[in-house]
Amino acid sequence: MDAFYAAVEQAAKPSLRGKPVIVGGLGPRGVVATASYEARVFGVHSAMPMAQARRLCPNAAYLTPRFGLYRRVSEVVMRLLRELSPLVEPLSLDEAFVDLQAGGAEGDMGRWSAGTAREAGERLRRDIRAATGLSGSVGLAGSKMLAKIASEQAKPDGLLVIPPGTERALLAPMPVRTLPGVGPATAQALRRAGIATVGETAEAGEAELVRLLGRAHGGALYAMARGIDDRPVVAERDAKSVSVEDTFDTDLTDRARIRAEVARLADRCVARLRAAGRSGRTVVVKVRSYDFSTLTRSETLRGPTDDPAVVREAAARLVEGVDTTAGVRLLGVGVSGLADFTQEDLFAQTGARAAGSSGTVRPPSPDPPMAADGPGRGGRGAEAVRRWLPGLDVRHARYGPGWVQGSGLGRVTVRFERPGSPPGRVRTFVVDDPELESSEPLPPWDGQDSEPATRPNVMSSSEAGGPAPGTPSP
DNA sequence: TCTGGGGTCCTAGGACCC
DNA sequence: TCTGGGGTCCTAGGACCC
Numbered sequence: 001m002d003a004f005y006a007a008v009e010q011a012a013k014p015s016l017r018g019k020p021v022i023v024g025g026l027g028p029r030g031v032v033a034t035a036s037y038e039a040r041v042f043g044v045h046s047a048m049p050m051a052q053a054r055r056l057c058p059n060a061a062y063l064t065p066r067f068g069l070y071r072r073v074s075e076v077v078m079r080l081l082r083e084l085s086p087l088v089e090p091l092s093l094d095e096a097f098v099d100l101q102a103g104g105a106e107g108d109m110g111r112w113s114a115g116t117a118r119e120a121g122e123r124l125r126r127d128i129r130a131a132t133g134l135s136g137s138v139g140l141a142g143s144k145m146l147a148k149i150a151s152e153q154a155k156p157d158g159l160l161v162i163p164p165g166t167e168r169a170l171l172a173p174m175p176v177r178t179l180p181g182v183g184p185a186t187a188q189a190l191r192r193a194g195i196a197t198v199g200e201t202a203e204a205g206e207a208e209l210v211r212l213l214g215r216a217h218g219g220a221l222y223a224m225a226r227g228i229d230d231r232p233v234v235a236e237r238d239a240k241s242v243s244v245e246d247t248f249d250t251d252l253t254d255r256a257r258i259r260a261e262v263a264r265l266a267d268r269c270v271a272r273l274r275a276a277g278r279s280g281r282t283v284v285v286k287v288r289s290y291d292f293s294t295l296t297r298s299e300t301l302r303g304p305t306d307d308p309a310v311v312r313e314a315a316a317r318l319v320e321g322v323d324t325t326a327g328v329r330l331l332g333v334g335v336s337g338l339a340d341f342t343q344e345d346l347f348a349q350t351g352a353r354a355a356g357s358s359g360t361v362r363p364p365s366p367d368p369p370m371a372a373d374g375p376g377r378g379g380r381g382a383e384a385v386r387r388w389l390p391g392l393d394v395r396h397a398r399y400g401p402g403w404v405q406g407s408g409l410g411r412v413t414v415r416f417e418r419p420g421s422p423p424g425r426v427r428t429f430v431v432d433d434p435e436l437e438s439s440e441p442l443p444p445w446d447g448q449d450s451e452p453a454t455r456p457n458v459m460s461s462s463e464a465g466g467p468a469p470g471t472p473s474p
Numbered sequence: 475t476c477t478g479g480g481g482t483c484c485t486a487g488g489a490c491c492c
Numbered sequence: 493t494c495t496g497g498g499g500t501c502c503t504a505g506g507a508c509c510c
Contacts, residue, residue: 481510484505486505487503490499491498
C-alpha cells in the first residue's frame with residue numbers, strides 16, 4: 001500500500017486529500033511513521049524526528065496514528081490477496097507476499113506468464129481501490145526478493161513485472177542498498193571495500209563478502225546480488241517474542257517512578273501475551289539512557305509463564321541491576337522463548353479466565369488495578385490533551401461527526417466531515433464542551449450514501465477549498 | 475525540540491555436558 | 493599432572509525491516 005497510514009487518513013478525512021499529511025508520534029520525542037507523498041516533496045520521510053518534519057513542512061496536517069483503523073483496512077486488503085492464492089505472507093499491515101503458483105492455475109497449462117500475472121496484478125490493484133479507496137503497488141517476479149524490489153520501484157500506484165531471465169541485468173547497476181537486508185552498516189562496510197552497486201557485489205565473490213560481512217550475511221548477499229533467492233512464501237509464522245516499550249517525554253531519574261513504570265510495562269506485555277494465548281520463559285528489560293545508549297538485561301525462568309506477578313518480579317530484579325541515576329528516556333519489557341500454553345497452575349489460570357478477569361492467579365499481593373489510561377508519560381495538563389489528540393474522531397451533539405484538528409489553551413478545533421462527505425468546515429469549542437465526545441473511527445468505505453466501489457474516485461481534492469489544514473500546535 | 479515501537483535474525487563468549 | 497572436540501543453552505549486543 002502506498003503511504004498507507006497517511007493514505008487511510010486522507011481517505012477518511014476529505015479535506016486532507018491532495019494535502020501534506022504526516023502520521024506519527026505527536027509528543028516532543030515523536031517520529032514520523034508515514035508521510036503522504038505531498039509531504040515527501042518537502043523532504044519528510046519515515047523515522048524522521050517529528051520536530052524536523054515540522055520545520056520542513058509546517059503546514060502539513062499532523063495526526064496521531066489510529067492502528068485499529070489501519071488494521072481493519074489491512075484485513076480488507078489481505079482478504080483480496082487471499083482470493084488470489086491461499087499462500088499469503090503478510091510482512092506488516094500494508095505489505096504481503098503472495099505465491100501465485102500456489103493459487104492454482106492461470107492460463108492454459110496452469111502456468112503464469114508475465115502477461116497473465118500482469119493482468120492479475122492490475123485486477124488486484126483495481127479491487128483494492130474499489131474496496132478501500134486506496135492505492136497499492138504490485139511487484140511481480142520469480143522470487144520474494146525480486147518481487148519486493150519490483151513493488152518498491154513501482155511505487156506509488158504502479159505495477160512492475162521482472163520477467164525471468166532479466167533479473168541480473170536489471171539489478172547490476174542498482175545501489176547495494178536496493179537489496180533487502182542491506183542497511184547503513186552493510187552499505188558502509190561494502191563501500192569501504194569499493195563495492196557500491198549490486199553488480200560489483202556479485203563480482204566481489206562469495207569469499208570476499210563472507211570475509212567482510214560474516215558467514216550468514218555474506219552468503220545471503222552473494223546469492224541475492226546474483227538474483228538468487230529461493231525462500232518460500234510462508235503463510236503463518238508464530239511470533240517468537242512479545243514486547244512493549246515507552247519513551248518518556250522527559251527523562252526519568254526517580255527510582256520509585258522507574259519501578260512503577262516497569263511494573264506497568266510488565267502488565268501490558270503480559271496482557272498481550274495472554275491475548276495471543278501464549279506464555280514465555282525469558283523476560284527481557286530494555287533501558288535507554290539520556291544519551292541514547294541502550295542496554296538489555298534478560299533472565300530465563302525454569303518454565304514458561306503468563307503470570308503478571310512473575311513477569312513483574314523478574315523485570316523488577318533486572319532493572320534493579322542497572323544504573324539509572326543519570327536519567328532514562330525509554331523503558332521496555334519483553335518476553336521471549338514463547339510456548340503455546342502455561343505449564344504452571346493451569347487450574348488457577350482457567351479460574352481467573354472464567355471470572356472474566358485478565359488478572360493473575362491469586363497470590364500474595366493483589367494487582368493494583370491497571371491504569372486504564374495511556375502511558376503516564378510525565379506530561380502535565382494531560383487530561384484534555386489526551387482526549388483531543390489531533391486526528392481522532394469525535395461527535396458533536398449539534399454538528400455531527402468530525403475529527404480533532406488541534407487543541408490547546410483550553411480549546412479544541414474540530415473539522416466536521418467524514419468519509420464520503422464533502423470537505424467540511426472547522427469549529428472551535430472549549431475542551432470540556434459537554435456536547436462534544438470522542439467516537440470510533442469511521443472506515444473510508446463507510447461514506448454515508450454511496451457505493452464503495454465508485455465513490456473514492458469522484459472527489460477531486462483541488463476543489464476542496466478552504467485553507468491548508470495546519471494543526472494549531474498543542 | 476534529535477533520534478518510536480514492534481519485531482526478526484545473527485554473532486560471540488562463557489557455562490556446561492558428554 | 494600443559495590442556496580435545498563437539499554440542500546446546502544463556503546472555504548481550506547489533507543490524508535490519510516496516
